[in-house]
Amino acid sequence: ERLGDLLAVLDIGTGSARFVAVDEAGKFVHFSSFRMRYSASDGLAGVGFELDAEWLWKNVARMVRDSGVADRVIGVGVTSQRYAAVFTDDEGRPLYAGPNLDARGVFVQHVLMERLGRDFHRITGHWPPLIFMPSRILWFKREKPDVYAKFGRFLNLCDWVTFKFCGEYATDYSNASETIMFDVSRLEWSGRMLEELGVTVDQLPRVVEAGTAVGEVTREACNETGIPEGTTVVACGGDTQCAVLAARGVSEGDACAVAGTTTPIQMVLSKPVVDPDRRIWTSCHVLPGRWVLESNAGITGRLVEWFKDGVAKGEAEDAEKRGLNPYDELFRMAEEAPLGAGGILASMGPQIMDYREGIRIFLSTLAFPPLIMVDKPTTKGELFRALLENVAFAVRANCEQLREVSGVEIRELKVTGGLARSSFFLRLISDVTGLPVRSPLEKQGSSLGCAICIAKGVGLYSSFEDAIRGMVREGESVSPSPEKHKEYEAVYSRWRQFYDKVAGLGV
Incomplete structure (x- = not known):
């Protein structure tokens, strides 16, 4: 007993x-x-x-x-x-x-x-x-x-x-x-x-x-x-696979972005698929008979922290004095900025995973500050929105790479991790990718996924499926805005060209 x-x-x-x-x-x-x-x-x-x-x-x-x-x-x-x-x-x-x-x-x-x-x-x-x-x-x-x-x-x-x-x-x-x-x-x-x-x-x-x-x-x-x-x-x-598990990433084709300090995006597969071009990674999933194919968007949450502690330090301190969460204030500023951040593009930090490049691409994930292309007066809200759009564009590009390597369509993107606490961020990911986005209520996915494993191990549940049903609560679900997705197509195209040029510089 x-x-x-x-x-x-x-x-x-x-x-x-x-x-x-x-x-x-x-x-x-x-x-x-x-x-x-x-x-x-x-x-x-x-x-x-x-x-x-x-x-x-x-x-x-x-x-x-x-x-x-x-x-x-x-x-x-x-x-x-x-x-x-x-x-x-x-x-x-x-x-x-x-x-x-x-x-x-x-x-x-x-x-x-x-x-x-x-x-x-x-x-x-x-x-x-x-x-x-x-x-x-x-x-x-x-x-x-x-x-x-x-x-x-x-x-x-x-x-x-x-x-x-x-x-x-x-x-x-x-x-x-x-x-x-x-x-x-x-x-x-x-x-x-x-x-x-x-x-x-x-x-x-x-x-x-x-x-x-x-x-x-x-x-x-x-x-x-x-x-x-x-x-x-x-x-x-492992922590990422546990987070995917806690986001209900269990079936063939399930894709999950774990938006934390970095943002690995993993697709669940029923057999191991290894990228012949060696750009992305293959690992075992927590679940037996399942593997994950990973394309990592690199530095993301750390980029947000850098902006809060540097560029927007004054705004963050003011929010804290007023009893507000400084991150909530930054996301509010970004949401009020126009789609496309007034023409501003940001790159570096977030990446399209391609580890054929070895040490260069690894070190680029640590690069700060990000490269921002600005040709007019701007606001901090526009700058922060540009950084978040940079993250969203990288998520989309890595999802496209997963689809290319696996041959499996992504019909819905599960998003968990610290950045997923922002409703604006979830809507942004949905509008940029054109995919429905679903997020679990508990964003500390690695911890919850680990708890699911323990619950099965001590016999509270007889299977992972039962444990997930009993322990994972649904959070926010959003669908893409057709109008915003159409607008983002042009911005994403510009970002890809900008990203490829920066990557071509070898920085």
């Missing part, structure tokens, strides 16, 4: 780590968070970053313990930023931890490119190697062989936190596919990749379906977090 009633979600993103306690109806009963902290790696020309894993665990444990609800937890699960990695010794003690920002692999990725060529993308569904686990392993093997010799386990960040809770090494298929050592077609660790790296299967976590119980909270973890010893720990998916 269960004495508790809550599902404990640890959602470790790029910007913050969150603890969310969720009930069986999908309601967030408790939410707390802290900012993530990274350090630049010495001698890596500003592209190497590290994370203090023990610092992270101590703060996660404290956050859970201080929540006041730890004793009510009946199941625990972890999701995290994709491509974040922890390399440990044989006892699970971290020797290296790096966020998804760590691109030290740029210095050695050419080795994998030369040895594996197009097979790298064909096997793993990803390209180029620079930010992925294989390149980091190879970097340590070449640059710090003494540290490399001590590595006993190669884990995703969420897998290591799961280990801290239950002492077991396990991952789900979606996270396994994000290690880039997994064969996305055969659904097994790739012998070819492991041979090239000198890694054995024993050094990797066992792979299970998401929603599978993999262990129980240990006495040590109980003492640190307050969650009862013996509580079930469940394997959960």
Whole structure:
């Protein structure tokens, strides 16, 4: 008999780590968070970053313990930023931890490119190697062989936190596919990749379906977090796939834009489709028998934050003094500006994903400020609208790319994430793409998707379908305005020409 009633979600993103306690109806009963902290790696020309894993665990444990609800937890699960990695010794003690920002692999990725060529993308569904686990392993093997010799386990960040809770090494298929050592077609660790790296299967976590119980909270973890010893720990998916799940992205052709710091757009497929031109990525979905094809629109929410803290700092501070949400005020200003932002075009930041370009396109996603073409006096509302239209145009272009590669039409776009809290943003996406847009009520999709996995794992629901029906509540739905969509056709055409010219400059 269960004495508790809550599902404990640890959602470790790029910007913050969150603890969310969720009930069986999908309601967030408790939410707390802290900012993530990274350090630049010495001698890596500003592209190497590290994370203090023990610092992270101590703060996660404290956050859970201080929540006041730890004793009510009946199941625990972890999701995290994709491509974040922890390399440990044989006892699970971290020797290296790096966020998804760590691109030290740029210095050695050419080795994998030369040895594996197009097979790298064909096997793993990803390209180029620079930010992925294989390149980091190879970097340590070449640059710090003494540290490399001590590595006993190669884990995703969420897998290591799961280990801290239950002492077991396990991952789900979606996270396994994000290690880039997994064969996305055969659904097994790739012998070819492991041979090239000198890694054995024993050094990797066992792979299970998401929603599978993999262990129980240990006495040590109980003492640190307050969650009862013996509580079930469940394997959960990667953060983006969890968000897609929580937006009801489950069937062939379902497309979902997760509009957060960046905006990955994933299409659900019933078989793995790998782009022969290596522009976009293929991964496993949380659901068994499902894959996701991803075309990422790059920096989006971070662009909004940059505008608020810089260009519109005065307006944001004034809104806060009046007790208003500064983001709501900015979106109001943008909505009042004319369609097409008075002729202003913005580019850079958001992108049309094409990772054949390797390091250039990766670094372009970090470019600030955005390039804005202005030839007349303008207002901050018009500038902000231009930035949002830039995001919407990038979303449309990436949706078109998904359709081209998959051969599957997108009939509706699901949108979740922080930007989806704005009704204007949802209408803008709909008007620009010409697609109906549907958004779930709960925008913190990665956390809710993780909770869905836990709910299945502890037996609250017998299937993902039942869990989604019981835990996901519908939010706003909008249809495109035929008149506005027609007007945006001309603006989008200008933006594509502008974008292609900027991309052609190699910046």
